[in-house]
Amino acid sequence: MKYQYLIVSILLGFLTQAQNFEITGKVIDDQGFELEMASVSIIDPKSEEVIEGGVTDMEGKFYLEAPTGTYTVKVEFISFEDRIYKKVELNKNLDFGTLELQTQVDVLDDVNVVYETTQVDVRLDKKIYNVGKDLTTAGGTVSEALANVPSVTVDVDGAISLRGNSNVRILINGKPSSVAGFGDQDVFQQLPADAIESVEVITSPSARYDAEGSGGIINIILKREKTLGVNGAFRGTIGDPRNTGAYTNINLRTDKFNIFNNLGYTDRKVPGNAFFDNQYPDNPNFDRIIENRKYDRSGKNFNMNTGIEYFFDESSSLTGSFFMRLGDDLDRTRNRTIRFIDNIQNSTTLRTEEEEEDDKRFQYALNYEKRFDPDNRNHKLTADFQYSKKDESVDNRIFEDVVLPTTDFVARQDVFETEDEDSFLFQADYVLPMGDAQFEAGFRGDYSDSKEGFLVNRKPAANEDFEVDGFVSSTFNFQQNITAVYSQYGNKLGDRFSYLLGLRFEQTQLKGKTTPVVEENFQQNFDFDKTFNGLFPTLNLVYELGEEENLTLGYNRRINRPRSWYLNPFPSQSSRTNIFQGNPDLDPAFANAFDLGYLKRWEQITLTGSVYYQRETESFERVQRDTGRDTEEDGIDIIENIPINLSTEERYGAELGILYNPAKWFRTNLSFNYFRFESDGSFEDIEYGATNESYFGRFSANVILPWDIQWQTNAFYRGPRENAQTKTDPIASLDLAFSKDILNDNATLSVNVRDLFNTRRREQFTVTPNFISDSEFQWRERQITFTFVYRFNQQKDKKDRNRGGGFNDDGGF
Structure with a gap:
C-alpha cells in the first residue's frame, strides 16, 4: 500500500509539472484608460529568463500560460512605472484583476514628445503627429498646423507638399472628403486647427490606401473623444x-x-x-x-x-x-x-x-x-x-x-462663379x-x-x-x-x-x-x-x-x-x-x-x-x-x-x-x-x-x-x-x-x-x-x-497608447 501511495504521488507530481495554468488581467493607466500593447512577462526568478510573454489587446486585457512554478510577473509600458509581482505561485489559474500603471514623470517617452509640442509616434509605413499639443498653432488653421509637421511644407499661398512634392493626397479620417475640397487646399486655411487630433504622414502607403498622390498621403484625424x-x-x-x-x-x-x-x-x-x-x-x-x-x-x-x-x-x-x-x-x-x-x-x-x-x-x-x-x-x-x-x-x-x-x-x-459638387x-x-x-x-x-x-x-x-x-x-x-x-x-x-x-x-x-x-x-x-x-x-x-x-x-x-x-x-x-x-x-x-x-x-x-x-x-x-x-x-x-x-x-x-x-x-x-x-x-x-x-x-x-x-x-x-x-x-x-x-x-x-x-x-x-x-x-x-x-472632466495630456509592434488597424505593423 505504501508503494501504491508513492507511485500515485509521483504520477500526480509529473502531471502537475506538465500542466499549464493561465494568468489573466487587465491593464489601465492612472486616468482609467485601457492600455493597449502593454507588455506582460512571466519570468524565472533564478535565471531571469522570460518563460512566457505577450501584450494586452485593445481593451487592455492579457492572457498568458505557463507551467506550475514560482515566478516573477512584470507589467510594463513606455512612460509608465513598471509593476512587478514577485514569488507568484502558479498552481492554478490566476486572475490579477485590474492593474493600474502610474505615469513615470521622470522619464521621457522615447516614442512621443509630451508636453505642449507635436508628439511623434513612428510606425512602419507612417509617422503620427499629435499637433493638438503644439502651442504655436493655438487659434490657427489646419494649414498652419500642417506647416509644423516634419516632412510637410505649406507654401506662402497655402500649397501643401510632402518632401517637396506637391502631388500629395489629403484624407480626412482615412477617407477622401469634400470637407477637404477633394484637393482644394484653400479650405485648410479656413478650418480651425483645434479640430485636429493628429496628422498621419504616410510616405509608403500600403494597398489599403488610395493610390492617389505620387508624393504620399497626409491623413488628418479629427477629434472624437471616448472618455467615459x-x-x-x-x-x-x-x-x-x-x-x-x-x-x-x-x-x-x-x-x-x-x-x-x-x-x-x-x-x-x-x-x-x-x-x-x-x-x-x-x-x-x-x-x-x-x-x-x-x-x-x-x-x-x-x-x-x-x-x-x-x-x-x-x-x-x-x-x-x-x-x-x-x-x-x-x-x-x-x-x-x-x-x-x-x-x-x-x-x-x-x-x-x-x-x-x-x-x-x-x-x-x-x-x-x-x-x-x-x-x-x-x-x-x-x-x-x-x-x-x-x-x-x-x-x-x-x-x-x-x-x-x-x-x-x-x-x-x-x-460670377458657381460650383456644385x-x-x-x-x-x-x-x-x-x-x-x-x-x-x-x-x-x-x-x-x-x-x-x-x-x-x-x-x-x-x-x-x-x-x-x-x-x-x-x-x-x-x-x-x-x-x-x-x-x-x-x-x-x-x-x-x-x-x-x-x-x-x-x-x-x-x-x-x-x-x-x-x-x-x-x-x-x-x-x-x-x-x-x-x-x-x-x-x-x-x-x-x-x-x-x-x-x-x-x-x-x-x-x-x-x-x-x-x-x-x-x-x-x-x-x-x-x-x-x-x-x-x-x-x-x-x-x-x-x-x-x-x-x-x-x-x-x-x-x-x-x-x-x-x-x-x-x-x-x-x-x-x-x-x-x-x-x-x-x-x-x-x-x-x-x-x-x-x-x-x-x-x-x-x-x-x-x-x-x-x-x-x-x-x-x-x-x-x-x-x-x-x-x-x-x-x-x-x-x-x-x-x-x-x-x-x-x-x-x-x-x-x-x-x-x-x-x-x-x-x-x-x-x-x-x-x-x-x-x-x-x-x-x-x-x-x-x-x-x-x-x-x-x-x-x-x-x-x-x-x-x-x-x-x-x-x-x-x-x-x-x-x-x-x-x-x-x-x-x-x-x-x-x-x-x-x-x-x-478632461485631462490636459493624453498620450498615444499604442506602441506599435504586431499588426495595427491601418494595415501596417
Missing part, C-alpha cells in the same frame, strides 16, 4: 490682424453609446501683398510693367462635427456623423500697375477687386464595425458610406481705371489575423459629379452697359469615378523580419463637358471621356536590428489625377494680363517610389532617417507662355499659366529626424529634408527639362521656465529652388509661443506669434523667350494670437 462620462473643453482666441474665434468640444460616453460634438466659429482677417516686375523686350506697346498688389482677405466660418456611436454589444457598433462648414468670405485686392516705354513711366492704372464668397459643405457618414473574435479584436469587418455636398458661389466685381497721367476708364467686370463613397474592409500573419481585403467606390459655372459680364466703355463676355463665359461639368479593390498579406519570418505585400486595382474615369455661353465663338471641342485602369503593388519590409533599432523598406506605385481646375479650359479673371488656364488634354501621371528607413532609440534621443527615390511618367508641370493675344483695352500681352504633361520626372532625396530630450524641462525636435529632381520634356517645341535641388529644415524647442511657464520656438528654413523657367529664393521664418496653466490646471493661457520677423514670403525670378518676371508674394503678414482654454 461627460467631458469637454472650450477655447477662445483673439489676435492681430483680426483673429477671433471660439471652439467647443463636448463628449458623452456610456457603456452603450458615445456622443461627440465639436463646434467652431472664426472671424479672421488675412492681409497680404504681392509684387510683379515684368519686362517685355519685343513688345511694341510697353517694355516694362510693374504691379503692386495689396490683399485684404476676411472670412467668417462656422464648423460643426457631431455624431453618435452606438454599441450593439462588445463586438459591434454603428457610428453616424455629420460635418458642416459654412463660409462667408470677403476679399479685397488693390493692384496698382505702372507701365513703361523705353524705361520711362508712361501711365499708371488702379485695379480694385471685391470678391464675395459663400461656401457651404456638408458631409453625412455611416460606419459599421464588427469584431468577430473577442480574444482577437483585430479580426473585423468595417463598412462605410459617405455622402458629401459642396455648394459654392463667388461674385467678383472688378474696377480698373487710369490714374496717371489723367483719370480715364479702363475696364469693368463682374465675374455631389460625391458618394462606399467602402468595406475585412481584416483576418492568422497567428503572426494577417490578411486584408477591401473595396472602395468614390464617385463625384461637379458643375462649375463661369459667367463674365464686361463693360466695354464708361457710357455703355454690361454685356456677357462670350469668349470666356462657360459651364464645365466634370465627373470623376474611381472603383478600387485591394488585398494584402503580412507575416513575420523569425523574430526579426516582417513583411506586408499588397496589390490594388483601380479604374479611373474622367469625364468633362464644356458648354460656352456663346457657342459660335468656339470651333474647338473641349469635351473628354477617359478611362484608366491600373494595378498598384505595394511592399513594406521591416528588419529588427535590436529592441530599439530597425530598418524598413517600402515600395509602392502611385497615380496623380488632374483636378477639375487643371482640366477646365477657360481662363481665370484675377488679372487681365496674367491668367491661369486649365488643359483638358491633361492625363494622369504614374509614379514608382522606393523608401529605405532607419529608426534608432536611445534613452534621450530618437533618430529617424530615410532615403527615397521616385520616378514619375507624364508628370505635371505648370509653364508660362505668351498667348500671342493682347488686351482689348490697352494692347498689353496676355501671359498664360497652363499645366502640361512632361515626359518623366525623377526625384530622390533623404530626410533626417532627431528627437533630443536631455532634461524634463528641455525638449527638442529637429528635422531636415533634402531632395533633388530631374525632369525632361517639351511643349510646343520648347524644352522644359530642368534639374533642381533644394532642402528644408525645421527645429522645435520646448522649455519649461520658472512658474511652469512653457516656451516653444519653431524655426523653419527652405533652401532655393529652380525649375525650367523659375528660380525661387530661400525662405526662413520663426514662430514663438508661451503658455501657463491656471485654475488648478483646468485652464491654460497662451500667446503665440506666427512669422515673428515677417519674412515668410516667396521671391521668384522667371525667364522665358518673350518676357522676364521678377516677383514677390506674401500670403499672410505676421500675426499674434492670444488663447484661453478651459477643460472640464
Whole structure:
C-alpha cells in the first residue's frame, strides 16, 4: 500500500509539472484608460529568463500560460512605472484583476514628445503627429498646423507638399472628403486647427490606401473623444490682424453609446501683398510693367462635427456623423500697375477687386464595425458610406481705371462663379489575423459629379452697359469615378523580419463637358471621356536590428489625377494680363517610389532617417507662355499659366529626424529634408527639362521656465529652388509661443506669434523667350494670437497608447 501511495504521488507530481495554468488581467493607466500593447512577462526568478510573454489587446486585457512554478510577473509600458509581482505561485489559474500603471514623470517617452509640442509616434509605413499639443498653432488653421509637421511644407499661398512634392493626397479620417475640397487646399486655411487630433504622414502607403498622390498621403484625424462620462473643453482666441474665434468640444460616453460634438466659429482677417516686375523686350506697346498688389482677405466660418456611436454589444457598433462648414468670405485686392516705354513711366492704372464668397459643405457618414473574435479584436469587418455636398458661389466685381497721367476708364467686370459638387463613397474592409500573419481585403467606390459655372459680364466703355463676355463665359461639368479593390498579406519570418505585400486595382474615369455661353465663338471641342485602369503593388519590409533599432523598406506605385481646375479650359479673371488656364488634354501621371528607413532609440534621443527615390511618367508641370493675344483695352500681352504633361520626372532625396530630450524641462525636435529632381520634356517645341535641388529644415524647442511657464520656438528654413523657367529664393521664418496653466490646471493661457520677423514670403525670378518676371508674394503678414482654454472632466495630456509592434488597424505593423 505504501508503494501504491508513492507511485500515485509521483504520477500526480509529473502531471502537475506538465500542466499549464493561465494568468489573466487587465491593464489601465492612472486616468482609467485601457492600455493597449502593454507588455506582460512571466519570468524565472533564478535565471531571469522570460518563460512566457505577450501584450494586452485593445481593451487592455492579457492572457498568458505557463507551467506550475514560482515566478516573477512584470507589467510594463513606455512612460509608465513598471509593476512587478514577485514569488507568484502558479498552481492554478490566476486572475490579477485590474492593474493600474502610474505615469513615470521622470522619464521621457522615447516614442512621443509630451508636453505642449507635436508628439511623434513612428510606425512602419507612417509617422503620427499629435499637433493638438503644439502651442504655436493655438487659434490657427489646419494649414498652419500642417506647416509644423516634419516632412510637410505649406507654401506662402497655402500649397501643401510632402518632401517637396506637391502631388500629395489629403484624407480626412482615412477617407477622401469634400470637407477637404477633394484637393482644394484653400479650405485648410479656413478650418480651425483645434479640430485636429493628429496628422498621419504616410510616405509608403500600403494597398489599403488610395493610390492617389505620387508624393504620399497626409491623413488628418479629427477629434472624437471616448472618455467615459461627460467631458469637454472650450477655447477662445483673439489676435492681430483680426483673429477671433471660439471652439467647443463636448463628449458623452456610456457603456452603450458615445456622443461627440465639436463646434467652431472664426472671424479672421488675412492681409497680404504681392509684387510683379515684368519686362517685355519685343513688345511694341510697353517694355516694362510693374504691379503692386495689396490683399485684404476676411472670412467668417462656422464648423460643426457631431455624431453618435452606438454599441450593439462588445463586438459591434454603428457610428453616424455629420460635418458642416459654412463660409462667408470677403476679399479685397488693390493692384496698382505702372507701365513703361523705353524705361520711362508712361501711365499708371488702379485695379480694385471685391470678391464675395459663400461656401457651404456638408458631409453625412455611416460606419459599421464588427469584431468577430473577442480574444482577437483585430479580426473585423468595417463598412462605410459617405455622402458629401459642396455648394459654392463667388461674385467678383472688378474696377480698373487710369490714374496717371489723367483719370480715364479702363475696364469693368463682374465675374460670377458657381460650383456644385455631389460625391458618394462606399467602402468595406475585412481584416483576418492568422497567428503572426494577417490578411486584408477591401473595396472602395468614390464617385463625384461637379458643375462649375463661369459667367463674365464686361463693360466695354464708361457710357455703355454690361454685356456677357462670350469668349470666356462657360459651364464645365466634370465627373470623376474611381472603383478600387485591394488585398494584402503580412507575416513575420523569425523574430526579426516582417513583411506586408499588397496589390490594388483601380479604374479611373474622367469625364468633362464644356458648354460656352456663346457657342459660335468656339470651333474647338473641349469635351473628354477617359478611362484608366491600373494595378498598384505595394511592399513594406521591416528588419529588427535590436529592441530599439530597425530598418524598413517600402515600395509602392502611385497615380496623380488632374483636378477639375487643371482640366477646365477657360481662363481665370484675377488679372487681365496674367491668367491661369486649365488643359483638358491633361492625363494622369504614374509614379514608382522606393523608401529605405532607419529608426534608432536611445534613452534621450530618437533618430529617424530615410532615403527615397521616385520616378514619375507624364508628370505635371505648370509653364508660362505668351498667348500671342493682347488686351482689348490697352494692347498689353496676355501671359498664360497652363499645366502640361512632361515626359518623366525623377526625384530622390533623404530626410533626417532627431528627437533630443536631455532634461524634463528641455525638449527638442529637429528635422531636415533634402531632395533633388530631374525632369525632361517639351511643349510646343520648347524644352522644359530642368534639374533642381533644394532642402528644408525645421527645429522645435520646448522649455519649461520658472512658474511652469512653457516656451516653444519653431524655426523653419527652405533652401532655393529652380525649375525650367523659375528660380525661387530661400525662405526662413520663426514662430514663438508661451503658455501657463491656471485654475488648478483646468485652464491654460497662451500667446503665440506666427512669422515673428515677417519674412515668410516667396521671391521668384522667371525667364522665358518673350518676357522676364521678377516677383514677390506674401500670403499672410505676421500675426499674434492670444488663447484661453478651459477643460472640464478632461485631462490636459493624453498620450498615444499604442506602441506599435504586431499588426495595427491601418494595415501596417
